[in-house]
Structures are given as structure tokens and as C-alpha cells.
Amino acid sequence: MFRIGFGNDIHRLIEGTPLILGGVLIPSEIGAVGHSDADALLHAATDAILGALALGDIGTHFSDKEEKWKGADSIIFLNEAVKMMKEKGFEVVNIDSTISLEKPKLRPHIQAMRENLAKSLEIGIDFVSVKAKTGEKIDAVGESRAIKAEVIVLLQKAV
Numbered sequence: 001m002f003r004i005g006f007g008n009d010i011h012r013l014i015e016g017t018p019l020i021l022g023g024v025l026i027p028s029e030i031g032a033v034g035h036s037d038a039d040a041l042l043h044a045a046t047d048a049i050l051g052a053l054a055l056g057d058i059g060t061h062f063s064d065k066e067e068k069w070k071g072a073d074s075i076i077f078l079n080e081a082v083k084m085m086k087e088k089g090f091e092v093v094n095i096d097s098t099i100s101l102e103k104p105k106l107r108p109h110i111q112a113m114r115e116n117l118a119k120s121l122e123i124g125i126d127f128v129s130v131k132a133k134t135g136e137k138i139d140a141v142g143e144s145r146a147i148k149a150e151v152i153v154l155l156q157k158a159v
């Protein structure tokens with residue numbers, strides 16, 4: 001049996017805060033604001049897995065009202081979602097994602113993000129896609145006011 005899941009996330013960008021994506025610290029003058037480490041890619045990936053299993057969303061399990069998640073490494077959220085997935089008897093088939101960010105260019109960091117995702121999802125890197133695009137200078141992404149991530153994931157019942 002297959003199940004499909006979708007997740008998206010958006011964070012505000014400001015100067016002087018770190019930009020972390022897919023667990024990779026990206027050299028950048030502007031970074032994402034959030035309760036945790038504001039890793040939009042990992043948040044969207046977590047939501048995609050939870051969504052595939054109809055287990056609610058990242059806010060259900062890791063509330064931004066909880067002090068313990070302040071500044072948290074978002075790989076914790078993804079790893080917890082993977083644990084829940086395994087308890088339900090599922091495994092990841094593949095994952096595809098798109099990050100929307102005006103600058104900096106993400107190409108030099110894509111491989112490291114794929115490696116982090118592959119490790120957490122316990123799949124080969126060939127089954128992990130991370131794409132990046134700009135906002136064409138329009139709207140919040142294009143004006144460097146926001147970063148957005150969208151993720152789709154396919155799960156199958158583990159044999």
C-alpha cells in the first residue's frame with residue numbers, strides 16, 4: 001500500500017540570523033526567523049510524512065508554544081516523524097522538494113541537504129530530490145522577505 005504526503009512551510013527572513021536549510025548552515029547575510037532553528041525544508045518534510053499518514057502536522061506534535069523547542073535542531077522533528085512512520089509500518093519510497101529563495105544561491109549546498117535528508121529518511125540519496133528556485137524578484141520570496149519550501153513524499157508499507 002502506498003501513501004502520499006505534501007508539506008509546505010514559509011519563514012520570514014531578517015538580517016543577522018542564521019539560515020539553516022535541510023540541516024545545513026548556509027552562509028548568508030539574512031536568515032530565517034522561527035521558534036526552532038526555522039529550517040523550512042525540514043519542517044515541510046516533517047509535515048509531508050505526517051500528512052501521508054494523516055497524523056496531523058508539525059504544530060500538533062512540536063508546538064511553537066513549547067519552550068523546549070526554542071532554537072531546536074529541526075532534524076529532531078523529522079526524525080520523530082520517521083519514527084512514527086516506522087511504527088505504522090511504512091518506509092519512504094522517495095521525496096521531492098523545492099526551496100524558493102531569492103539569495104544566496106543554494107546550488108553549492110544541495111548535495112549536503114540531500115545527504116542529511118537521506119540519512120534521516122533511511123533511503124539512498126538517489127531517492128532524495130532537492131531543487132531550488134528564486135522568486136523572480138516578486139512577492140515576499142522575490143523581495144528576500146521570506147523563504148518557502150514545498151515537499152512531496154511517497155511512502156509504502158514496509159515488507
Ligand code: MG
Nearest residue numbers: 009010040043
Ligand atoms: Mg516552519
